[in-house]
Amino acid sequence: MASVYPFRDLNITAAPTHYVFKSPSAPNAAALVVERPSGDVKMVQNPMLGGKRVTSIAGILGMIQLRLDKYIIIITKAKLVGRIRGNTVFRVEATEFLPMQERELHDPDEDTYLALLRAHLRTAPMYFSYSFDLTNTFQRQTSANTALPLWQRADERFFWNRYIQSDLIDIRTTNPQVDPYILPVVFGFLKISTTNLNNTPLTFVLITRKSRHRAGTRYNTRGIDEAGNASNFNETEQAVIVGDSTGGVGGYDQNSINGNEKVQVLSYVQTRGSVPVFWAEVNNIHYTPKLQIRGVETAMPAARAHFDHQISLYGDNYLVNLVNQKGREERVKAAYEKVVKLLVSAPAESKQASEKTSERFREIEPTVKQQRMDRLHYIYFDFHHECRGLKWHRALLLLDKIGDGLEKQKYFHSVESGSQSSVQCTQTSVVRTNCMDCLDRTNVVQSMLAKVALNRQLQDIGVLAPGQSVEAFENFEFMFRNAWADNADVVSRAYSGTGALKTDFTRTGKRTKAGALADLSNSITRYFRNNYADGPRQDAYDLFLGNYLPSNHYMTSRLLFVDRRPILIQSIPYIFAAALFLIVASWILPRNTDGGIIKSLFSLLCLAVAGWSAMFMKQYGMLYVAWPKLNAPAFAVEGYNETLSRARKDKVLGRWLNKPALVGRERGSSFMGERNIRLIHLEEGKKRIE
Structure with a gap:
């Protein structure tokens, strides 16, 4: 019977007629053989090697057909970034392309395809684990069928190499022995820190998973597509593991867990995604692109599909909108609010003014609960005016406004002892935050929400006293702020090409003039990248994810x-x-x-x-x-x-x-x-x- 987990070690044997992949730690397992030059894949119990051993690799990222040849993409170097419940987690550091044909190819299109893919793999933050499902939250993992292979348990939204693994997945229907060769990889951010808080050792985990649907660059992917996939959609999970002493270098080892050990896992999940209507900002080398919005009515089927999926996954959705209420962004705000009013039953609106504007907050709530879409709760916050003049602490006003929602949604909490696990609490809703790019303003608000949730979790289990905050512990606060700032930078680079703006506030808790100058530099860099470099980056996304299939004509x-x-x-x-x-x-x-x-x-x-x-x-x-x-x-x-x-x-x-x-x-x-x-x-x- 094939292992449900991917092989941790693979040797490659290369011959003029084939490539053979085999795990030395599983000598009785079938070998993966890729025929040359056809690229046909098959499982062979005792293959005739007939070649030379090339190297040992960390895993097979996938296979891709370009214009003239098919290539196997292998992970040649991986870096250990930490352990989650004893499961080792790695970052992809280096990859290599193995061609099916022996001859050197000198085709301009083929060379460009390869250059695009190599650039994508060189800069893409991709992570994997041989024994832990990085694509799913701790809460979703509790309902997973552990008898299934790791790749079949993966959330298809965040299975970043799903398309290039399709050659191996296709033969799985006839030969399950291929399962250990299929390695799911996520794209995003992952930080694992072992630390101490109030004399309690714990592991802090922050992971952001970027959706492979409608993935792309800042001005080339906005809004949603016809299927309801939102641009720049990311799921961010913050987890704290208390009482965990596992950490074997070999990954998850059941024998390393003390049967009397009581481990508590607490996690909190947020999402971000573009405003769910058909809209775009059209580059024309002006600093401010031209905004286009199609009719809201035409976007309703796609918006309904988007939120239907979100509700099925997360429960109630608290839609926090941070775009400006004046100027060019006002049209995006108005379109979003119109969508929500058309989706929910008998919508009731309320707004609150401030000294600066007539609308500090706007809320849209259904007055009756008749349908699925009545689980949407819209909250607009005038971030631009309320936080003007480097007064970003005023974003805390938003937390007060959605306080009841945060209280009701709870968080995930499980207690594990040996092989037994007991779920104490589950998260019943999610906050979906957006600004125009779902980057800078969104990062500030998400980090605040995460800290509120963390204080509540640690108070509930007794690590913090009632009323106490993690801000009282300098070392932990430093780690927390920098983890969220690093997360902001990674998400921003994937979409806009530069690090995030306003991260000085996330890192230090205050807005600084040095941070403002850094933001100016990033803004100028974004302008040039978005106008003169994002086309090839978008092509790389589309090629890697299978949104474009090269023709061999x-x-x-x-x-x-x-x-x-x-x-x-x-x-x-x-x-x-x-x-x-x-x-x-x-x-x-x-x-x-x-x-x-x-x-x-x-x-x-x-x-x-x-x-x-x-x-x-x-x-x-x-x-x-x-x-x-x-x-x-x-x-x-x-x-x-x-x-x-x-x-x-x-x-x-x-x-x-x-x-x-x-x-x-x-x-x-x-x-x-x-x-x-x-x-x-x-x-x-x-x-x-x-």
């Missing part, structure tokens, strides 16, 4: 990643840079009296060229954004085509852009210049349906 070769804009459009940034260089050079280089007037005129000419180039790029900014090449968003397709049409009417360059000799293979009405070619093969860009 010859006609798409050497076309997909080539810049097909008109040459004149491409040249404007270079003209701008050259003009600036010449201006600087004319003032730095030595002058002679005879050429002074000529140099001044030349400088003025260069300045005029630079100014015109800058104005052109600003006016037709969408032509200079690094859009995704694999699954271009619909709003980008429309906006790009409209901008290109306007550029063709430009008084200076328009007539040249319309000339066939200059246009050549430009990006046309099909966006990125490839849609017409890709239509030959409809499988290009399809989403894999699992």
